[in-house]
Amino acid sequence: VSDAELQAVRESLLARSRSLRRSLFIRHVDAGSDGGPESEILALTNPYYDISRLGFFLTASPRHADILMVSGAVTRAMAEPLRVTLAAMPEPRAVIAVGTAACGGGIDAADHVLGGIDRVVPVDVYVPGDPPSPLMLLHALLLAVGRVGQRLTATNHRAGGG
Amino acid sequence: VRNLLRVDPARCRPAERGECTSACPTGAISVTDATFRLDLAHCIQCARCVTACPNQALAFADDYEVGVRARSDLVTVVEQR
Numbered sequence: 001v002s003d004a005e006l007q008a009v010r011e012s013l014l015a016r017s018r019s020l021r022r023s024l025f026i027r028h029v030d031a032g033s034d035g036g037p038e039s040e041i042l043a044l045t046n047p048y049y050d051i052s053r054l055g056f057f058l059t060a061s062p063r064h065a066d067i068l069m070v071s072g073a074v075t076r077a078m079a080e081p082l083r084v085t086l087a088a089m090p091e092p093r094a095v096i097a098v099g100t101a102a103c104g105g106g107i108d109a110a111d112h113v114l115g116g117i118d119r120v121v122p123v124d125v126y127v128p129g130d131p132p133s134p135l136m137l138l139h140a141l142l143l144a145v146g147r148v149g150q151r152l153t154a155t156n157h158r159a160g161g162g
Numbered sequence: 163v164r165n166l167l168r169v170d171p172a173r174c175r176p177a178e179r180g181e182c183t184s185a186c187p188t189g190a191i192s193v194t195d196a197t198f199r200l201d202l203a204h205c206i207q208c209a210r211c212v213t214a215c216p217n218q219a220l221a222f223a224d225d226y227e228v229g230v231r232a233r234s235d236l237v238t239v240v241e242q243r
Contacts, residue, residue: 106206123233126231126236130206139228152229153235154235
């Protein structure tokens, strides 16, 4: 990789983190979830976690949304609606895979599902957990907009390492 | 809600019996003679491997900063020493 290419990547990341700022609206799509991640996403809006103090709001329309949160292993019937939802969102936008099923299929890695939303749409942040807790989702939201860094990597999964 | 599964490489002995693999209902854990591989994108935190492991190498962590940008960061591999 040349210096010029690195610089281009750096500038695009910088522009992206600059543009996803201030108030951000979240659209959530259930692509075959068991309901666990939905419960945790809704818990984000309660007074205890209160994501609106950080400038995040849930919205009902992808046309108003900056961030798409997708849960579930993507059933065949939900693949096309998921594509359409992402296409309806304005740029810049970020996609978060919420939960084990959305990350890689989870327990539902069977024939009726595609096994992870990255088979359908590009994913910016993966949150494992079945379901992930609201604090995990909060970290993922802040990671998606560049307000915190990534802590978990392939080498620090081990006990005591992360 | 449980937090994520972690493996202690100092205790893990994948070559011995591999109880964790047979206990896992989703195939999140795979073991060969030399390696232990855990994929958090399949782990549902059922804790069966935690009780099955004879060496107490598996446990749940208590951190919540687990969002990652790359799918490959959800996979951990322990080499048999």
